[in-house]
Amino acid sequence: MSDIVYSIENLLIQSGKTSILTIENLNFKAQQIHLIAGPNGSGKTTLMKAMNNLIRVKKDCIFYKGKDITINNEIVRNNSVYVHQNPYPLKGSVYYNISYGLKLRKISEEIIQTKVDEILYMLNIKDLKNKTAYTLSAGELQKCALARAIVLDCEVFFFDEPVSSVDIKSVDCIKETMQYLVYERKKTVIYTTHQSLSTENLYDNIIRLDTGRIVK
Amino acid sequence: MVSSFFNAELYQIVWTSVTIAFYSVIVSGIFGILIAFIIDNTHGIVNKTGRAILNSLMAIPTVVIGLLVYSAISRSGIFGGFSLLYSPLAIIIGQTVLVIxxxxxxxxxxxxxxxxxxSETLKTLGANGFTYIVAYLYETKIIIAxxxxxxxxRVVGEVGISMMLGGNIRYYTRTMTTSIALETNKGDFKTSLSLALILxxxxxxINFLVHFLIHDKKEIGTL
Incomplete structure (x- = not known):
């Protein structure tokens, strides 16, 4: 039986007096692919950013393995990573972008090179290694950002609409990568989509959101 | 007028102006980055108040800043013991206060x-504290430049502070702007015009470089 990796209790996120997200109870089991589905503006991105501590939330609402994320930011940073729907390229090459997080973790240059080469090969973007990141196309940048996150080898990956701007061939590659992460590397993947669920078949658990609330 | 361009003293004046302005900008740059970074990371009333104070401070005339610094570093001032008045360092202090x-x-x-x-990308990749500040400043280096x-x-063209705190001492604190004022009073328009042309x-x-950098900033999507 899988353990609970993230749990949410009585979460309320507001912008001014408007409620953006209201979740009473929600659990994410480890080593599964969780799909958060819903139309634009339903709170998918807000939920993932809140879970990754990129948005301030009240105490005792979101827990990573039982620990309140608001007072355990370092644990969240070391164990989860979030990828934007439209990723932001850091100034420099694709190699620099992918190696940046590893450098922050003080990993030796030799190991960094090996890890970066592996991830470039996995996502089939070897040719982009020395390209300047902000010259990449939307699809290439999406894959570069996924590589930048996956290389960190975190426990939980948040992917915000990871296939929204890539071609069909790349969609398969990204979905295979997500399956590899969960079923081979025993990680947890939480990703979002606003597309029709009839086109989405890759998930162990699905959360449907609408106007900031979970719907059946 | 051409002969005045071959005057060694003229280049010494230009060098003094540029050097003093350079040091002023470096010192004020350190404080300016710190202040901007702190205010940018605050929210609500603190943020609004910080911005309002900065905008108000920009309106203070240079001679007023010169007077305030003068009162602090003159013999009877709180820093009078350091004998800073009428030195390049005095101008640097005044210009730093002006340009922060x-x-x-x-x-x-x-x-x-x-x-x-x-900000979100840096945080989620693991940057925090010092590493976050370094990465953020690196990514926004065009804005900083x-x-x-x-x-x-701003400082290379000001005259009030340089005159009041530097004293326009030949070969020591004479800058382009104070020299232009002096030479015009003396009626030596050739030297004044030569200095004005260099200024x-x-x-x-500088304006061309700023324009070029802003254009570059737009291209890479940081605006």
Whole structure:
């Protein structure tokens, strides 16, 4: 039986007096692919950013393995990573972008090179290694950002609409990568989509959101 | 007028002006970046008040700043014992006070245009504290360069502080602007015009560089 990796209790996120997200109870089991589905503006991105501590939330609402994320930011940073729907390229090459997080973790240059080469090969973007990141196309940048996150080898990956701007061939590659992460590397993947669920078949658990609330 | 361009003293004056302006901008740049970064990371009333104070400080005339610094570093002032008055260091202190709000305001304006995804990307990849600040400043280095150049253009052309705190001492604290004022009073228009021409060239070059950098900033999507 899988353990609970993230749990949410009585979460309320507001912008001014408007409620953006209201979740009473929600659990994410480890080593599964969780799909958060819903139309634009339903709170998918807000939920993932809140879970990754990129948005301030009240105490005792979101827990990573039982620990309140608001007072355990370092644990969240070391164990989860979030990828934007439209990723932001850091100034420099694709190699620099992918190696940046590893450098922050003080990993030796030799190991960094090996890890970066592996991830470039996995996502089939070897040719982009020395390209300047902000010259990449939307699809290439999406894959570069996924590589930048996956290389960190975190426990939980948040992917915000990871296939929204890539071609069909790349969609398969990204979905295979997500399956590899969960079923081979025993990680947890939480990703979002606003597309029709009839086109989405890759998930162990699905959360449907609408106007900031979970719907059946 | 051409002969006045081959005057060694003229180049010494230009060198003094540029060196003093350079050090002023470096010192004020450090404080300016710090102030802008702190205000940018605050919210609500603190943020609004910080911005309002900076904008208000920009309106203070240079002679008033000169007077305030003068009162602090003159013999009877609290820093009188350091004998700073009528030295290049006195001008640097005055110009630093003058240009900190300018640099901070330009930086704040630039920082508020930076995509929120930069901050989120750095945080989610593991940058925090010092590593976050270093990475953020590196990513926004064009904004910082623009702010520093704007500050340089402001100090290299000011006259009130240089005159009051430097005293326009030949071969020591005489800058382009104080020299132009002096030579015009003496009726030596050739030297005045030569210095004015050099000052205009410096100002135009800086403005060109700022324009070029802002254009580059737009291209890479940080605005």
């Amino acid at each position: 709000p300018v640099i901070s305001s330009v930086l704040l304006s630039g920082f508020s245009g930076v995509d929120i995804r930069l 623009t702010a520093l150049l704007t500050g340089f253009a 205009i060239c410096i100002a135009l070059t």
